[in-house]
Amino acid sequence: MKQNAIVAGVGMTHFGKHLDIGLKAIGAEAVQAAVKDAGISLDDIQAAYVGNAAAGLVTGQECIRGQVILRSIGLGRIPVVNVENACASGSTAFHQATAMVTAGAYDVVLCLGAEKLYSEDRKKSFSAFSGAVDVELMQIIMENLQQSAAKGGASAGASGAGEKRSMFMDIYAMAARSHMERYGTTAAQYAMVSAKNSRHGSMNPRAQFREELTVEQVLASPMIAEPLTRPMCSPIGDGAAAVILVSERKARELGITKPVRVVSTILRSGWDHGLDEDGCGDVCAREAYEDAGVGPSGISVIELHDASAPGEIFAYEYLGLCPKGEGGKLVQDGVTRLGGRQPVNTSGGLLRKGHPIGATGAAQIVELTEQLQGRSGARQVAGARVALAQNGGGNIGTDVAAMCISVLRI
Amino acid sequence: MKQNAIVAGVGMTHFGKHLDIGLKAIGAEAVQAAVKDAGISLDDIQAAYVGNAAAGLVTGQECIRGQVILRSIGLGRIPVVNVENACASGSTAFHQATAMVTAGAYDVVLCLGAEKLYSEDRKKSFSAFSGAVDVELMQIIMENLQQSAAKGGASAGASGAGEKRSMFMDIYAMAARSHMERYGTTAAQYAMVSAKNSRHGSMNPRAQFREELTVEQVLASPMIAEPLTRPMCSPIGDGAAAVILVSERKARELGITKPVRVVSTILRSGWDHGLDEDGCGDVCAREAYEDAGVGPSGISVIELHDASAPGEIFAYEYLGLCPKGEGGKLVQDGVTRLGGRQPVNTSGGLLRKGHPIGATGAAQIVELTEQLQGRSGARQVAGARVALAQNGGGNIGTDVAAMCISVLRI
Numbered sequence: 001m002k003q004n005a006i007v008a009g010v011g012m013t014h015f016g017k018h019l020d021i022g023l024k025a026i027g028a029e030a031v032q033a034a035v036k037d038a039g040i041s042l043d044d045i046q047a048a049y050v051g052n053a054a055a056g057l058v059t060g061q062e063c064i065r066g067q068v069i070l071r072s073i074g075l076g077r078i079p080v081v082n083v084e085n086a087c088a089s090g091s092t093a094f095h096q097a098t099a100m101v102t103a104g105a106y107d108v109v110l111c112l113g114a115e116k117l118y119s120e121d122r123k124k125s126f127s128a129f130s131g132a133v134d135v136e137l138m139q140i141i142m143e144n145l146q147q148s149a150a151k152g153g154a155s156a157g158a159s160g161a162g163e164k165r166s167m168f169m170d171i172y173a174m175a176a177r178s179h180m181e182r183y184g185t186t187a188a189q190y191a192m193v194s195a196k197n198s199r200h201g202s203m204n205p206r207a208q209f210r211e212e213l214t215v216e217q218v219l220a221s222p223m224i225a226e227p228l229t230r231p232m233c234s235p236i237g238d239g240a241a242a243v244i245l246v247s248e249r250k251a252r253e254l255g256i257t258k259p260v261r262v263v264s265t266i267l268r269s270g271w272d273h274g275l276d277e278d279g280c281g282d283v284c285a286r287e288a289y290e291d292a293g294v295g296p297s298g299i300s301v302i303e304l305h306d307a308s309a310p311g312e313i314f315a316y317e318y319l320g321l322c323p324k325g326e327g328g329k330l331v332q333d334g335v336t337r338l339g340g341r342q343p344v345n346t347s348g349g350l351l352r353k354g355h356p357i358g359a360t361g362a363a364q365i366v367e368l369t370e371q372l373q374g375r376s377g378a379r380q381v382a383g384a385r386v387a388l389a390q391n392g393g394g395n396i397g398t399d400v401a402a403m404c405i406s407v408l409r410i
Numbered sequence: 411m412k413q414n415a416i417v418a419g420v421g422m423t424h425f426g427k428h429l430d431i432g433l434k435a436i437g438a439e440a441v442q443a444a445v446k447d448a449g450i451s452l453d454d455i456q457a458a459y460v461g462n463a464a465a466g467l468v469t470g471q472e473c474i475r476g477q478v479i480l481r482s483i484g485l486g487r488i489p490v491v492n493v494e495n496a497c498a499s500g501s502t503a504f505h506q507a508t509a510m511v512t513a514g515a516y517d518v519v520l521c522l523g524a525e526k527l528y529s530e531d532r533k534k535s536f537s538a539f540s541g542a543v544d545v546e547l548m549q550i551i552m553e554n555l556q557q558s559a560a561k562g563g564a565s566a567g568a569s570g571a572g573e574k575r576s577m578f579m580d581i582y583a584m585a586a587r588s589h590m591e592r593y594g595t596t597a598a599q600y601a602m603v604s605a606k607n608s609r610h611g612s613m614n615p616r617a618q619f620r621e622e623l624t625v626e627q628v629l630a631s632p633m634i635a636e637p638l639t640r641p642m643c644s645p646i647g648d649g650a651a652a653v654i655l656v657s658e659r660k661a662r663e664l665g666i667t668k669p670v671r672v673v674s675t676i677l678r679s680g681w682d683h684g685l686d687e688d689g690c691g692d693v694c695a696r697e698a699y700e701d702a703g704v705g706p707s708g709i710s711v712i713e714l715h716d717a718s719a720p721g722e723i724f725a726y727e728y729l730g731l732c733p734k735g736e737g738g739k740l741v742q743d744g745v746t747r748l749g750g751r752q753p754v755n756t757s758g759g760l761l762r763k764g765h766p767i768g769a770t771g772a773a774q775i776v777e778l779t780e781q782l783q784g785r786s787g788a789r790q791v792a793g794a795r796v797a798l799a800q801n802g803g804g805n806i807g808t809d810v811a812a813m814c815i816s817v818l819r820i
Contacts, residue, residue: 022546053473056466062541063463063496064804064811067679071544071806076681077693080812081502082494086473092491096506103513131472134481136432269477271486283487394474396481401474402490 004261005101007408008108008246008254009038010366015239015354016208017118023055027069027114030240030359038244039254040108045244047079048110049097051089052358053393054128058119069114085267086132087307088393089113090241090361091404095267097245098406102262107250113362114240125236128357129166132394132401169233169308171395173225176310180227182325185313187227189328191218193309194231194351196337201348203338203378208237208354218309232309237354241362243369258373258410264291265406270399281318281392284403288388289320292407296320299342299407300384301371303364305392306349315390316344319405338379346371346379361391361404372410385410414671415511417818418518418656418664419448420776425649425764426618427528433465437479437524440650440769444520448654449664455654456516457489459507461499461523462768463803464538468529479524494768495677496542497717498803499523500651501771501814505677507655508816512672517660523772524650535646538767539576542804542811578717579643581805583635586720590637592735595723597637599738601628603719604641604761606747611758613748613788618647618764628719642719647764651772653779668783668820674701675816680809691728691802694813698798699730702817706730709752709817710794711781713774715802716759725800726754729815748789756781756789771801771814782820795820 011033013026027050035042050066061068066080085092090113097111117125130138179185195215201207213231221229251259266288270280289295296319304319306312313327321342322330330336336344347353347367350360368387370376387408394401421443423436437460445452460476471478476490495502500523507521527535540548589595605625611617623641631639661669676698680690699705706729714729716722723737731752732740740746746754757763757777760770778797780786797818804811 024546056541057472059545060541061545062467062538063494064542064806065494067804067806067811068544068546070679071681076679076806077690078679079505079677080495080679081506081677084473084475084492084494085490095489096491099510099513099515103509103515105509105513128472131466131470132474134478135469135471136434136478267489267491269480269486269488269490271481280487394477396474396477396486401477 003102003248004263005098005245006248006251006256007243007260007262007365007369008040008251008256009034009244010242010369011037012206012241012363012366013239014206015237015356018238019118023059023061023065023114023116024069024072026116026238026240027112028073030114030242031073031110031112034242034244040244042073042075044108045075045078045110046106046108047100048112049093050080050082051084051093051113051361052082052115053084053086053089054115054117054357057128057131058116058124066112085402086394087357088361088391088402088404089358090363091389091391091406092267092361092402094243094361094365094406095265095404098262098265101245101247107247109245111243111245111362112240113359115356115358116238117236117356118238126166129168134396169225169228172308172310173228175314176227179310185328187219188215189313189332190227190232190309191215192331193306193312194218196331197306197345197349197351198231200338200346200379201352204348204353207348207352208235209352228308231351234307234350234355237356239354239356239359241359241366243362243365260369260372261409263407263409264288265404266291267402267404269402270396272397279318280399280403281315284405285319288405288407294386294407298386299388300386301346301368301381302342302344302388303347303367304344304390306345306351307355309351312344312349319390343381346376346381364389364391368408372408413512413658414673415508415655416658416661416666417653417670417672417775417779418450418661418666419444419654420652420779421447422616422651422773422776423649424616425647425766428648429528433469433471433475433524433526434479434482436526436648436650437522438483440524440652441483441520441522444652444654450518450654452483452485454518455485455488455520456518457510458520458522459503460490460492461494461503461771462492462525463494463496463499464525464527464767467538467541468526468534476522495812496804497767498771498801498812498814499768500773501799501801501816502677502812504653504771504775504816505675505814508672508675511655511657517657519655521653521655521772522650523769525766525768526648527646527766528648536576539578544806579635579638582718582720583638585724586637589720595738597629598625599723599742600637600642600719601625602741603716603722604628606741607716607755607759607761608641610748610756610789611762614758614763617758617762618645619762638718641761644717644760644765647766649764649766649769651769651776653772653775670779670782671819673817673819674698675814676701677812677814679812680806682807682809689728690809690813691725694815695729698815698817704796704817709796709798711756711778711791712752712754712798713757713777714754714800716755716761717765719761722754722759729800753791756786756791774799774801778818782818
């Protein structure tokens with residue numbers, strides 16, 4: 001008998017630069033906050049799904065990351081499954097934890113996303129991203145580019161492993177330019193995403209950046225990869241977020257007064273598609289809406305994967321918030337800002353709340369749960385009833401390697 | 411309605427040193443063999459769980475390992491979850507894949523374990539293991555040991571990251587010496603495990619080592635960590651193994667004539683326990699037997715985690731094949747050799763078939779499925795009806811970080 005998993009409690013750390021705190025301490029803080037929020041004890045947790053993408057590279061903790069974090073607060077014995085799907089590791093942990101509750105395998109499951117990206121060695125932080133593509137293939141491409149450059153005297157163009165920015169910003173920049181040419185989207189519209197999310201982030205005490213930026217300030221910032229200026233790119237950061245999922249039986253036992261139900265959670269991998277074929281985002285969104293029995297217009301509040309400002313505009317379109325090509329107009333019309341018809345990234349999003357890779361997908365659920373329960377303070381979306389989280393990770397062929405879309409309802 | 415997941419097909423590569431083949435090619439070979447064995451097409455697969463522990467370190471493929479492997483054979487679109495639990499990554503993938511079929515979430519799920527450990531840089535291969543403990547804690551311990559050594563002039567003793575052997579052999583050596591002192595176990599009995607498994611491995615075309623060794627040869631081999639000689643330690647290696655799990659409905663549709671049912675699969679994490687308290691192995695075994703409705707004496711054939719020869723003897727005891735302290739006698743009496751009452755590691759085990767970390771747990775299921783279906787050739791255990799796989803990974807506190815025990819029945 002299928003049932004909905006229920007979010008019993010959420011918790012997260014401040015996102016930011018925490019050079020003095022290790023992965024264990026960050027993860028522990030989020031779990032303890034979620035356990036307290038759920039009104040359960042650690043002993044109630046029957047299984048844990050832990051998402052992390054870069055600890056092997058950044059801290060040397062290549063294996064058993066979840067066990068190491070959880071033992072530090074005395075949580076053991078249970079099944080611990082470490083999951084990874086690049087920037088979608090947190091939502092993958094959420095997806096698996098939810099699936100196990102839905103299936104009736106457990107009554108209480110912990111989803112934890114935790115990441116330490118800052119390192120004394122800055123190169124390590126950025127090279128984390130270069131492992132989120134087909135590494136063998138990328139080496140061949142880079143060798144070919146270098147050979148062409150040597151022959152023709154031209155620059156290789158793409159950034160490689162160990163560079164001082166994520167190679168994903170080059171991929172986003174290329175897609176952003178293509179969207180501008182194809183649909184007339186403007187750099188100012190990309191800047192509006194960053195400005196909007198900076199306003200939202202300024203109201204979020206857990207956000208990495210609290211400064212509010214104007215569109216002009218965003219456009220005048222240093223260029224990272226044409227047309228992306230620095231505030232159009234998500235930062236690296238440290239942080240953790242945890243979600244406690246329970247069965248309906250357990251929710252009644254706990255006497256949860258405002259149960260948030262996970263009405264759908266869809267995980268998909270990308271593939272190679274032509275320019276006019278639907279990408280992973282379109283397919284994943286379609287399935288998530290169908291499973292949830294709700295369409296795009298029925299969603300009150302959204303947290304989506306704005307790893308770059310153009311990424312938010314692309315997501316508007318594949319989530320069906322507007323027709324293809326009209327994402328720029330949607331932000332310009334104020335539809336997606338707090339107070340607009342369909343607020344997006346009220347937390348500040350990846351751009352301003354921050355993007356500790358493996359934590360991001362779980363942190364989206366934290367924000368949305370609080371929104372649905374009416375406890376978001378200054379950022380509260382009035383009367384929010386249905387929420388959607390979208391989290392993508394890695395690059396495979398010409399699409400994302402993993403995408404997870406979940407719909408929550410109160 | 412709970413159901414048993416059924417093994418519809420299995421496949422694996424030769425285990426060994428494959429410097430010229432990448433992770434993608436190795437993984438692809440195992441998947442294609444399993445798909446062929448199951449009589450399905452790639453399109454039938456609805457989800458994939460992929461276990462790998464060291465690709466980030468060895469090949470730089472820190473993220474989306476499964477997607478990269480599966481795209482190389484045209485498998486995409488489906489949910490791909492990358493899981494990791496150190497040396498138990500393969501069984502964790504199997505556990506999750508089985509759970510999803512049991513829960514009715516999917517009809518056809520792929521479990522893949524794949525690992526490339528050999529590298530031109532040999533240090534990389536061994537340092538993979540140093541990420542399978544609490545890295546923060548180990549740094550503190552190593553610093554303290556070095557400070558003591560500097561003060562007292564003594565050697566630090568333990569091997570650190572990047573050494574030319576796995577630090578786990580030091581841990582096993584310590585436990586082996588303790589078992590000898592406590593129960594009178596002898597080095598010759600440890601050598602009997604290696605000799606037995608070398609005989610089994612000599613009959614397995616997929617084994618890394620085919621040479622048959624005598625007890626004397628094992629004892630006379632170079633010492634790695636007292637009392638462990640080289641053939642008492644599992645080697646590093648490359649390889650992959652895949653298992654296709656299907657629902658009962660799908661098994662009927664495929665017309666599987668010899669269905670192997672997964673009657674229990676238990677995943678647990680270790681914790682800190684006193685000397686006389688049951689460890690993770692005891693608890694995990696008890697639950698697996700209870701779930702399967704069978705006791706130790708009802709098991710016909712066993713694949714267990716002989717990362718070291720003493721490890722096999724410890725496992726005899728916590729699996730209940732003999733009373734505590736009598737594991738040495740069990741191998742000496744010939745009970746666990748081919749032709750004995752309860753053959754263990756007919757594949758050659760980790761010691762001789764090889765131990766490409768993330769592949770090991772899946773490869774155990776390959777061997778046991780073939781045994782139950784009567785297709786193990788010279789290694790066939792006559793009349794095998796019930797099989798048990800035990801796979802452990804990592805070290806946490808004073809126990810294993812993850813252990814998975816599964817029982818299969820024909």
